[in-house]
Amino acid sequence: MAESCIECRIPVRFYEPGRLFISNEENWSFFDFQTIKEAEEKLELMQAKGLMGGIGRPEDQAPVRTAPLRDVVEWFSHQEVIRVIEKGQFVSFLQPIVETASGSVYGYESLLRTNEEAAIPPGRLFDTAQKLGMHSYLDKQARESAIVARKEHIQDGQKSFINFLPSTIYNPEFCLRHTFNIIEKYNVNPDDLVFEVVETEKIEDVDHLKKVLNVYKREGIKVALDDVGAGFSTIEMLEQLKPDYIKIDRSYVSYCDQDEEKQAFINRALHTASNLGIKTLAEGIERKEEYDYCREAGIPLAQGYFFGKPSAKPAAAIQVI
Structure with a gap:
C-alpha cells in the first residue's frame, strides 16, 4: 500500500522554469515559462470561463493535478505559503x-x-x-x-x-x-x-x-x-x-x-x-x-x-x- 493517501501529499508544486497547462475539456495545450511572474501574466490573459489548468515541469506532457483555471490562479496567489509547506x-x-x-x-x-x-x-x-x-x-x-x-x-x-x-x-x-x-x-x-x-x-x-x-x-x-x-x-x-x-x-x-x-x-x-x-x-x-x-x-x-x-x-x- 502507498505510504500516504492523496489528501496527505502536497497537492500543488511550483516549478521554475515550468509548464502551464490549459484545457477546454477536449484538448490540452501548454505554455512554457521561465519565471513564476511570467506564468502569472499568462494566466491573467486566459481566465476564460470553463477552462481547466495545471502546472508541470518543462518536460511533462500533462499536469499532475488539474483544476478550474480560477483555482490555478489562486494557487499562484498563495505560492509563498505553498512553498513553505512543501519545504x-x-x-x-x-x-x-x-x-x-x-x-x-x-x-x-x-x-x-x-x-x-x-x-x-x-x-x-x-x-x-x-x-x-x-x-x-x-x-x-x-x-x-x-x-x-x-x-x-x-x-x-x-x-x-x-x-x-x-x-x-x-x-x-x-x-x-x-x-x-x-x-x-x-x-x-x-x-x-x-x-x-x-x-x-x-x-x-x-x-x-x-x-x-x-x-x-x-x-x-x-x-x-x-x-x-x-x-x-x-x-x-x-x-x-x-x-x-x-x-x-x-x-x-x-x-x-x-x-x-x-x-x-x-x-x-x-x-x-x-x-x-x-x-x-x-x-x-x-x-x-x-x-x-x-x-x-x-x-x-x-x-x-x-x-x-x-x-x-x-x-x-x-x-x-
Missing part, C-alpha cells in the same frame, strides 16, 4: 503546562510556527492550507515536527500535548500510520504523548471522532479535548468521547476570579471530568489571581502566559509566585 519550513514552539499544586512542569504544548526564513503567521499558514486543500498534509507535518521537538528538548516523563485536526484524518487506521512510525523512529514513549483535538468548526460525525481517538488510545497514547466550553467542545461531549484530558477554554478562565458565571462553569466542568476520571487543565492563564482561583478550585493543570510564552526551547526554570 517544511516550520518548527514546533513549546509552551509549558504546570501542575497547580506544586508549580512544577507537567509537560509542554507544541505549537507550529514557520522558521525565521519563512516568517508566516500561523493563522495565515493554516487558513491558506485549508483553502487550498493542503490541511491534511500540513497537519501530518505538524505532528511530526512536534515529535521531533519533543525528542530534542523535553525530558522523558514530561507530557507533550500535540494538536491535530480530526477532519484531516479520513481513515485513522491508515492516516495515523505515518505518525506512529515517527514515534517509533525517534524512540518516544507513547505514554508521554497527548494528542489534542482542535477544531473550530462543529464536528458532525462524532462516531468518526471516537474512532480516531480510539486508534490513538490503542497505541498507548493519551487524548485531550481542547477549548471545552467553546464551539463543539461541550461538557456533554465528555461522556461520549471519554478523553484523558480536557482543556477549559480561555474565555472561561480569563478573570474567572471575578466572575461567578465563569466560576460556575469551571466547577461544573471539573465535577463532570472528575467523575469520568478525566484530568482538567485551565488554559489561557495570564494573571496570578486566575492561577490562584483555579488551583484552589481543584484544577490540577494550568497553561498560559503567566507561566511562559511559546518558545523554540523550554525555559530553564519556571517561576510561579
Whole structure:
C-alpha cells in the first residue's frame, strides 16, 4: 500500500522554469515559462470561463493535478505559503503546562510556527492550507515536527500535548500510520504523548471522532479535548468521547476570579471530568489571581502566559509566585 493517501501529499508544486497547462475539456495545450511572474501574466490573459489548468515541469506532457483555471490562479496567489509547506519550513514552539499544586512542569504544548526564513503567521499558514486543500498534509507535518521537538528538548516523563485536526484524518487506521512510525523512529514513549483535538468548526460525525481517538488510545497514547466550553467542545461531549484530558477554554478562565458565571462553569466542568476520571487543565492563564482561583478550585493543570510564552526551547526554570 502507498505510504500516504492523496489528501496527505502536497497537492500543488511550483516549478521554475515550468509548464502551464490549459484545457477546454477536449484538448490540452501548454505554455512554457521561465519565471513564476511570467506564468502569472499568462494566466491573467486566459481566465476564460470553463477552462481547466495545471502546472508541470518543462518536460511533462500533462499536469499532475488539474483544476478550474480560477483555482490555478489562486494557487499562484498563495505560492509563498505553498512553498513553505512543501519545504517544511516550520518548527514546533513549546509552551509549558504546570501542575497547580506544586508549580512544577507537567509537560509542554507544541505549537507550529514557520522558521525565521519563512516568517508566516500561523493563522495565515493554516487558513491558506485549508483553502487550498493542503490541511491534511500540513497537519501530518505538524505532528511530526512536534515529535521531533519533543525528542530534542523535553525530558522523558514530561507530557507533550500535540494538536491535530480530526477532519484531516479520513481513515485513522491508515492516516495515523505515518505518525506512529515517527514515534517509533525517534524512540518516544507513547505514554508521554497527548494528542489534542482542535477544531473550530462543529464536528458532525462524532462516531468518526471516537474512532480516531480510539486508534490513538490503542497505541498507548493519551487524548485531550481542547477549548471545552467553546464551539463543539461541550461538557456533554465528555461522556461520549471519554478523553484523558480536557482543556477549559480561555474565555472561561480569563478573570474567572471575578466572575461567578465563569466560576460556575469551571466547577461544573471539573465535577463532570472528575467523575469520568478525566484530568482538567485551565488554559489561557495570564494573571496570578486566575492561577490562584483555579488551583484552589481543584484544577490540577494550568497553561498560559503567566507561566511562559511559546518558545523554540523550554525555559530553564519556571517561576510561579
